[in-house]
Amino acid sequence: MKWFRKKRDEGSQPESKGSGGQKVDDILKDPFADDLRMRIESASLPNHILEVARDECERLIKTDKSSPEFALGHNYIEFILSLPWNVTTKDDLDLTRAKDLLDARHYGLNPVKERILEFLAVKSLHSRQQAKILLADDEVIARENLSIIFEQEGFAVRSVANGLEAITAMENDPADILVTDLKMEGMDGLQLLQEVRRRWPDTGVIMLTGYATVKTAVTAMLKGADQYLGKPVNLTKLRDYVMELLNRNQRIQSLRGPVLCFTGPPGTGKTSIGRAIAEAMGRKFFRLSLAGLRDEAELRGHRRTYVGAMAGRILQGIQKSGVRNPVIMLDEMDKVIQDFQGDATAVLLEMLDPEQNASFVDNYLGLPFDLSGVLFIATANIVERLPAPLRDRMEEIEFSSYTLSEKQQISTRFLIPSQLSQHGLNPKDFNLLPEAVRSLVVDYTREAGLRGLEKQIASLCRKLARKTLAGGENSDIVTVEAGDIPDIMGPPPHFTTTAKSSPKVGLATGLVWTENGGEILFVEAARMQGNKQLILTGSLGEVLRESAQTALSFLRSNAEKFSLAPDFFESSDIHVHIPAGAVTKEGPSAGITITIAILSMLTGRAVRQDVAFSGEISLLGEILPVGGVREKIMAAGRAGIKTVVLPEKCDYAVRSIEPEVLENIEVRLVSRLEEVVDLALL
Incomplete structure (x- = not known):
């Protein structure tokens, strides 16, 4: 109550009343007011939050309890007090335990587990680093006393006699905190401060002096000092300042940590492995589904001017978890609705940006809340649907199909x-x-x-x-x-598509990637009398239609090379069909397959049915790289394909595939269509 109670001359002033008609004496004796003030003072709120909470408390106490504004103000203060401003959980960084837990929860997914263990290893090494303090003071006794105190606190301490020696020490091994005297020979504290701020801006600087004046304090703070103390030094204050600066530096370093984005088909364990990461680190976990999210207020909250306003789902989740550094899983991020009514991805940009989320402002709270300690894990089935700026803020980890x-x-x-x-x-x-x-x-x-x-x-x-x-x-x-x-x-609901048993003219086998993994498809080509039409059927997308047109144009421009009549298309129609017409097909991967099917039909040479193709073709006959290589090879193995033809630039993707997937499959890498013809046509 020290920040509220006022002096009053007893009997000399008329009775004063609050804005709601309450007497000031009644307000001062109100148990509700005393309890609320006590809770605010004992909540360990940051200074800038504490001032706001005090002001809101005074406004609330002066408001009539029957007024609607009283309930709004009370709910707001309760929300401030319920947030974990300084509560964190300590990370369990035992890599052996984490590996055993991930193996127990999930079989396979080795590349994903390796990346998670690398992330924990980096955090573990960082946590073991001893904080470094550099003491610069021309008094030997002062240096020795401060060295003993900070070494007992567990710091790595170095001491020098002046600013020049401090610069040399910083060049050899930069310190986290510099504690410097103001008056020193050679280079004084202010000159040292300017040099440190120019070359090592992240180092915290505490200025000490036996000649403390308001002018020197202002000068030091203007030149970049973080704190200023007079001598004799108050050791409690100095220790508090050092810990505050170290926490700031650790937060800045933690901002450089990754935001993980798990991508892959449904049912591959993205959500469950996120929960396993939280369990391995000993952190709280909560999942936030973004599927169908349209209104950004769901994440950022509503302003208190609206009736029924509440905080966004992010701060609500942190409030329920009770800690400032939980693991937050942003599930189904690729299903956020983006239209003229709103775009919630704009809020995600701020939340996931390491340079911005340290001061995330919720509309309801209206105050910055530090999200830098949160480990964000996003999931998406098709990451290409995400806006490019959002993808740039995340590290994508692919969950591939199970073998x-x-x-x-x-x-x-x-x-x-x-x-x-x-x-x-x-x-x-x-x-x-x-x-x-x-x-x-x-x-x-x-x-x-x-x-x-x-x-x-x-x-x-x-x-x-x-x-x-x-x-x-x-x-x-x-x-x-x-x-x-x-x-x-009962009868199987699916039939497995298998390769044809004997070579056929005008029929080629292709490999495609779908949301459910890899599949094989057949491309059929036929020629008939007509008037130079290319007929495409099978529910084909625009890109696939362009691939067919490119294939035909390449063959027409290279007719002599493939022993084709120059006028083979003059009085003919060519029909390209891909069966399973009820299924929409799209993408450039079928370019090779379409070309081989048309060429086989035109030359009468049969296509080997134990060979499957995947690759985009250019107008000059070059084979361009495609994605989904692992899933396509798995599909080829299920279908009984013996040889898979892929672009030469897919070599790295092939080398990263497990030997189990490549078993009994020969992979041929090609750079031009002429190489494919030699492999495919009998």
């Missing part, structure tokens, strides 16, 4: 025991053979992730539960073989 063996291992280790238990069955009483699990994966699912597989396993467990009840109590272990799966589950 067949990985799905089998995950099913055996995690999914099947879990689903059996959830359906009231004892996992020890059922034995699903590896062939049965393989049949579930291959014949009953078609996806890059695991959600569909988990649904099919759940369906199998329900049917086994019914058979168990129908058959009565039976202590024998039930063994499920591959041949039993169709009898239990």
